[in-house]
Amino acid sequence: MTLYIIGIGLCDEKDITIKGLERVKKSSTVYLETYTSKLQIGIERLEKFYGKKIIPADREIVEKRAEETILKDAATKETAFLVIGDPFSATTHIDIYTRAKDAGIKVEIINNASVLTAIGITGLELYKFGKVTSIPFENKNVKTPYEVYQMNQKNGLHTLFLLDLRPEEDKFMTVNEAIDYLISIGLTKETLCIGCAGLGSKEYELKAANTSELLKKRFTKFPQCLIIPGKLHFVEEEMIERYKIS
């Protein structure tokens, strides 16, 4: 049978593609990966819209117990594995893909939107981003995000910081916490930053300001991410002016 690895987009039950929904409808079992991202709605709204019971799959199930759950199902019946965003983008689900292949299971990937391109709404050229980096909650002696930023900056490139989240504890890092961390490690208070929240939804929030100004603001949507622009083209500058806090 087939394992459908389906991206369901960023916001709500209607962000799945027609193709993705068709695959969900014909699946006997539907899993939703719950530990790397967060939709802006609850699982019951997905269930209602898809007309399917959804089994939440935490890291334990996906990484350690896939053989006795997802892959076992997919061996004998059409099975859907739903991933928020695009299947291979924010985290790697390549592992379950290769394990299914190795078990002789057919796999089909259904792509969808990802935060990695949804940030295009900032007006920054996606081509001009450098390496992406993540800020973890446990960051006391963590320097990588700042080093990545310095490398990108040196090359005139924009930096996207993805912020840690623990959906099972309803815990999401805020733009403010990310800035606090970056300042603690060396970022100056005059650095122009762009805070983003709830990208992919109609009510997304975008605010640009120098670090110290942005720290005074609050974002209400989740997940959030932070961008520090590199060298700006005037078209990018004009766009930032639209959501800059003066």
Place this chain on the structure above:
Amino acid sequence: MTLYIIGIGLCDEKDITIKGLERVKKSSTVYLETYTSKLQIGIERLEKFYGKKIIPADREIVEKRAEETILKDAATKETAFLVIGDPFSATTHIDIYTRAKDAGIKVEIINNASVLTAIGITGLELYKFGKVTSIPFENKNVKTPYEVYQMNQKNGLHTLFLLDLRPEEDKFMTVNEAIDYLISIGLTKETLCIGCAGLGSKEYELKAANTSELLKKRFTKFPQCLIIPGKLHFVEEEMIERYKIS
């Protein structure tokens, strides 16, 4: 009224999201941007599935005549502007977005899959890509793509080369042409490359090989793109082995 800027994904008429299709259905006029990418089906299949007449919008219409076409429509009636992939990803449609806003038109963005994350199927970590670059058809004295590659390489990062296309002339750069160009400018024949074609479709093609080996192969789907990996993690290496040409 509202201008809906809707990503329609990478492959066919069923890659639009439920939300996107709902917006298309309630639009009086539907434009499709035809000059920056290519679907793997014809426009008539979109029309049939959406139940709407679609107006092809070339660069002239979008960049120079939007005021008398798309924006004029959107001022008085619900209007959809369809973009292959994700609206702001492969190229910048920020311009029509800001012009609509400035004209007092409400704009809603519907995100979708982009080649920038669909390349995740290669098994390469998306976080480890550096700056993206494009190879134009007219590349006699063009050095930028190679310089971007060198910069990424120096930093251990993967490089995605997007390849030029002129859909109106049914002209698409191939992986082979891209490699020829890169060799002409300095790339060694022993460089490990990954050729990709038709990403986002079920029949996508992936082949990895040293430059000189890959040059002997043909890809049949379009659009195509080329990746030169940077420093590889063993999980990435294992994945490449699956589609490597020995």
